Amino acid sequence: MDIWKLLLTGSVTTVLAFVVGMLYMGLRRKITARVQNRVGPPIYQNFLDVMKLWSKKSSINHGFMQHVAPLWMIATSITTLMFIPILNNGSTFFTNLTFEGDLIMLLYLMVVGSLGMALGAGQTGNPNSAIGVTRGLTQMVGFEIPWVMALVALMIQHRTTTVAGLLDVQVQSGTWLMLSSPFAFIAALLAIPGMFRYSPFDIVGAPAELASGPISEFGGKYLGTMMTNGAIFAFVKLTLFVDIFMGGASNLGFLLLKTFALYMFPVLWGLVSPRFRTEQAVRFFWGWPVFFGVLGLIQAAI
């Protein structure tokens, strides 16, 4: 395999993920503002924020782990992105590094970023960071269970552990997995707002009570890296979900359409919801989502 072609496609994918993620976040701010009867910032406001953060002249860190944590997170996000096929049309351009068994690896890889954030936030010594990390890991325990149940159900049902394999199943049968495996789809869909940490699951970085939680000591370029990572990782999550449940996309237009439609679910839910407490969030995830996950597993076993 040509290493230069891989590098090229990888960088194009990363830039695409960054731009699309940033625009989605700008759209979210705009939609939030319109719902609150405001004008709202321009859609490209997040680009300006990141540019501003990157042109800060000083950046303080409290030690090695805090210095590394944003890099760790963004490295994890880009690595995860490399293992996800962006399009399903069989072209090698956006397929990147997908291989047999990568769905299992993705399950592990997607939580590594949060681990880096926990380690970095732990070194800052800020009590808000420690509380935020605790809440974040607890919430992760909550939403990971229905999410893993849904994916395991699909893996059992279709005898494949590859995202590309699941894509092939959908392309050949002509139906999306969200229609043929509705219970697993509902379980995974209910786990998505927890992954995005939008309201009502924004207990990790609650600005009013925790002073933005784990990132409270990260400023300047560190914060800019984290915002970049947030954009890329949002694209990663959306694309993975679209690939698995919504049949992927044959071109970029369909990809944007499907990911945007999916992205509106946590955004619009968050707009009308107040914040859960930690135990309420966990109780939510271990309630109906796990129930649907069990139904999905039963359906897969039959």
Next chain:
Amino acid sequence: MSEVFFRTKDLSTINIMNEQDILNKILDHFGNKVTGNVKREKRVELFATTNTIEDVLLYAKHQLSFIHFTQLSCVDWIEEKQFELVYIIWSPESKVTILIKVRVDRENPVAPNIDYIWRHANTFERELREMYGVQFEGLVGAQDFILEDWIEIPPMRRDFDTAEYAKKTFFDRPGRENARDVRETIRQNSGEEIPEFAKKYSR
């Protein structure tokens, strides 16, 4: 519902005392150690000493149902070289406020600590300790209450000149050295006239 949430005492069974009754009871109980008078409706004024103030407060709280400690304040009688502590208590049954006034020496102001009667009296006592320098015997609480690193005499005493202290410590902006109307300075600096409607508010 109303019986549960708005349960009121039967008015005929409790003995609502008026101001004169309260005053008479206290004066009878303490003899000549406490003097007092009825200032006006719902307002009784008592004069006690540092020795009797605890007994008066305890008697009023436990015998006369003055369960609410409203405030502890202080007046600086600099001409008489005395501080006057004013204990304000109130009864929810008779709706009468009692002001109990205690004079302490201004040079060595010491008063008994009453925060075992009402816990929140501790806050008022700490404030008076900081703002007037009145010492309360056995008062427990952080030395700094509102001020930090205060090295002058207590600032609410009348011999503390706050304007002079501010002039000495902080930086005046030119044109704002005293209390005169700064709009005149603004007019001179900016060249704009004061509008007609605003002139009647001038000092």
Next chain:
Amino acid sequence: MVNDKESQKIVDIIQNFARQSSLFVLAYGTGCGAIEIPPTMTSRYDAERFGIRGAATPRQADVLLITGYLATKSLKRVIRAYEQMQNPKYIIGFGSCTINGGMYWDSYNTINRLDMYIPVDVYINGCMPRPEAVIAGFAKLQKLIQAGKADGWDRYQKNLEFYRGNQKKIIHNWVMPDYNW
């Protein structure tokens, strides 16, 4: 090429544009003026359309709003918050009290001139300034940033002795950590 003046100028223009169009305001209300911030941020006046939004901690913030009178006790906290912010950072003095003491000009416990203790970029006059005035102050700050004239953070570094002297004049018990930029 890095030290080339012309190319550096272009970089400055781009950076200043990004800085002026994205202002994170530290949500720290020192005085009564903090009550003017919620209407400025919410739907009536909507400061977010100019890129002004709240930041939760000093590390993430660009702008420190001194909203009203400043007691000597809260001056200590303001200095600490200001020194935790990352360069370049800006201060907006808000209300008459920060300019000349306002109605507390002879109080023993509130400072009179804010710019003797920390460098102020923009003052907003009034007691209290309405949200329109606040937004006008932000617009002035954005113009200064675009022109590269909002250099309060630079003045603070260069005249640190002067500011420290004034600060220690009223904060006798100096127990704060050293400034590390």
